[in-house]
Amino acid sequence: MRDFSADHRGLSINTATVRKQRGQDWPLLQILDACAARGIGAISPWRDQVQAAGLAATAAAVKAHGLALSGYCRGGMFTHTDPAGRQAARDDNRRALDEACTLNAPCLVLVVGGLPGALAGQAAHKDIAGARAQVSEGIAELLVDARERGMPLAIEPLHPMYAADRACINTLEQALDLCDALDPQRSGALGVAVDLYHVWWDPKLQAQIARAGAQRLLAFHVCDWLTPTTDLLNDRGMMGDGVIDIRQARGWVEANGFAGYSEVEIFSSANWWQRGGGEVLDTCIERHRRCV
Amino acid sequence: MRDFSADHRGLSINTATVRKQRGQDWPLLQILDACAARGIGAISPWRDQVQAAGLAATAAAVKAHGLALSGYCRGGMFTHTDPAGRQAARDDNRRALDEACTLNAPCLVLVVGGLPGALAGQAAHKDIAGARAQVSEGIAELLVDARERGMPLAIEPLHPMYAADRACINTLEQALDLCDALDPQRSGALGVAVDLYHVWWDPKLQAQIARAGAQRLLAFHVCDWLTPTTDLLNDRGMMGDGVIDIRQARGWVEANGFAGYSEVEIFSSANWWQRGGGEVLDTCIERHRRCV
Numbered sequence: 261m262r263d264f265s266a267d268h269r270g271l272s273i274n275t276a277t278v279r280k281q282r283g284q285d286w287p288l289l290q291i292l293d294a295c296a297a298r299g300i301g302a303i304s305p306w307r308d309q310v311q312a313a314g315l316a317a318t319a320a321a322v323k324a325h326g327l328a329l330s331g332y333c334r335g336g337m338f339t340h341t342d343p344a345g346r347q348a349a350r351d352d353n354r355r356a357l358d359e360a361c362t363l364n365a366p367c368l369v370l371v372v373g374g375l376p377g378a379l380a381g382q383a384a385h386k387d388i389a390g391a392r393a394q395v396s397e398g399i400a401e402l403l404v405d406a407r408e409r410g411m412p413l414a415i416e417p418l419h420p421m422y423a424a425d426r427a428c429i430n431t432l433e434q435a436l437d438l439c440d441a442l443d444p445q446r447s448g449a450l451g452v453a454v455d456l457y458h459v460w461w462d463p464k465l466q467a468q469i470a471r472a473g474a475q476r477l478l479a480f481h482v483c484d485w486l487t488p489t490t491d492l493l494n495d496r497g498m499m500g501d502g503v504i505d506i507r508q509a510r511g512w513v514e515a516n517g518f519a520g521y522s523e524v525e526i527f528s529s530a531n532w533w534q535r536g537g538g539e540v541l542d543t544c545i546e547r548h549r550r551c552v
Numbered sequence: 553m554r555d556f557s558a559d560h561r562g563l564s565i566n567t568a569t570v571r572k573q574r575g576q577d578w579p580l581l582q583i584l585d586a587c588a589a590r591g592i593g594a595i596s597p598w599r600d601q602v603q604a605a606g607l608a609a610t611a612a613a614v615k616a617h618g619l620a621l622s623g624y625c626r627g628g629m630f631t632h633t634d635p636a637g638r639q640a641a642r643d644d645n646r647r648a649l650d651e652a653c654t655l656n657a658p659c660l661v662l663v664v665g666g667l668p669g670a671l672a673g674q675a676a677h678k679d680i681a682g683a684r685a686q687v688s689e690g691i692a693e694l695l696v697d698a699r700e701r702g703m704p705l706a707i708e709p710l711h712p713m714y715a716a717d718r719a720c721i722n723t724l725e726q727a728l729d730l731c732d733a734l735d736p737q738r739s740g741a742l743g744v745a746v747d748l749y750h751v752w753w754d755p756k757l758q759a760q761i762a763r764a765g766a767q768r769l770l771a772f773h774v775c776d777w778l779t780p781t782t783d784l785l786n787d788r789g790m791m792g793d794g795v796i797d798i799r800q801a802r803g804w805v806e807a808n809g810f811a812g813y814s815e816v817e818i819f820s821s822a823n824w825w826q827r828g829g830g831e832v833l834d835t836c837i838e839r840h841r842r843c844v
Contacts, residue, residue, distance in 0.1 A: 378779040383795045420753040421711065423753035430755070431755070434755050461716075463723070488784075
């Protein structure tokens with residue numbers, strides 16, 4: 261297991277972690293400057309932030325700073341009730357792939373979608389098995405585009421509390437079943453993003469990480485689970501402030517061949533988003549050394 | 553599959569559903585009166601409510617009304633950092649077993665506990681595998697007492713969002729693995745409580761219900777998952793108001809031999825606990841016919 265206690269070469273910052281500080285959007289190019297100034301070597305940007313900054317400008321800044329990407333957030337949202345919605349999602353996912361290529365990302369992270377309409381508050385149906393079948397079809401289609409571009413797809417299983425409205429792939433086992441079905445040859449074109457916030461509780465986590473192996477372990481996201489958690493979406497904790505044994509899990513992914521970054525992704529409306537972005541980045545560095 | 557569309561003989565009321573209406577405790581004996589007046593045939597009381605009403609008085613009221621129990625809530629909380637805490641839990645669980653016997657419950661429901669201290673906001677450690685081992689030991693010990701009394705134990709897997717602070721048994725598969733380890737003969741002394749709120753999202757739900765079979769399916773709890781869910785604990789929905797295909801799941805448990813009640817357990821601080829208890833019970837009856 262790599263020793264990161266004295267440096268932060270293993271750290272990546274998911275830019276949602278500092279997207280809006282004290283009510284003000286922190287522009288992506290400024291985030292990149294702040295990361296580079298601290299010797300942070302990698303980021304994972306969100307599409308809306310890239311769009312606001314401009315794709316070409318973002319790519320240029322990434323290159324100028326010598327930053328790596330640990331992923332690109334995000335594609336997916338495959339579940340729809342109508343063919344037009346499905347086609348629009350596919351078109352949008354193709355654009356996401358192109359952007360990921362432009363930014364030289366190692367993978368496009370997929371949040372697959374839940375029951376259609378649920379995120380807006382009114383699910384169109386209760387057929388989660390049907391939604392899962394639609395996800396499988398959607399990934400199979402997108403995988404063709406992904407292979408053409410040489411851009412791997414990373415299925416991110418989301419915590420079961422998001423099964424209805426954000427992603428109906430909810431365990432690493434389920435995500436890997438899908439990988440086995442759609443890419444049985446383990447080509448590297450399809451894998452998983454292991455975000456500890458979503459999977460830390462799973463009694464099969466270690467076994468499924470071993471099952472995934474280096475070919476399927478495309479991204480590793482960290483933050484912490486707080487007790488109590490006061491909001492289902494935006495109350496994620498800084499590493500070390502919660503109950504997840506992050507270092508143990510990093511040991512597991514590394515023992516199975518993962519050699520990438522630990523990507524910090526924290527949605528925290530009441531705490532970390534209320535602080536200065538520089539303070540948040542400095543804290544990420546310190547906690548990465550001590551807790552990741 | 554049984555047809556309950558025209559009556560409510562399959563309905564049980566978990567008394568937490570109407571424990572505190574508009575800020576006032578609804579005394580258990582009044583809840584029993586109100587259930588009986590509506591022809592509701594079964595209840596599942598909580599220990600604190602029974603204690604407030606008195607065990608003997610509760611048993612007498614249950615008998616006088618001809619009510620059945622669908623379970624007794626609850627034992628468990630096996631995870632502790634010190635031997636004294638563990639012993640106190642065992643003693644308390646034995647008392648719970650005795651109470652369940654007095655009330656003629658079909659099973660004692662177990663909420664097994666999470667990381668010690670987490671429910672109070674400060675976990676004593678992050679070793680969830682260790683907590684799970686302690687749960688296994690605790691259930692093995694309690695099973696001796698349960699067998700002596702002829703009172704089955706029903707392990708309730710709780711939603712993964714409660715893994716840290718309430719229960720580190722989080723899937724039906726995991727609960728059944730424990731049943732297989734501790735009661736390989738499938739004696740009927742150990743089984744599971746299937747609460748759809750906790751397990752509805754699980755892609756393996758149908759398969760694990762089939763694996764459980766009649767000997768292990770000791771209780772079936774219903775409510776609904778709302779989108780959005782605004783509180784991790786107390787924002788459960790009335791059947792029909794959310795995204796769970798409850799009838800499909802009832803079909804699965806019945807196809808595998810479950811012939812008991814559908815127990816309505818709704819924690820709803822902002823909605824159902826703010827209404828009159830009679831209105832809530834009437835709604836449970838109507839929704840049970842239409843949505844369960």
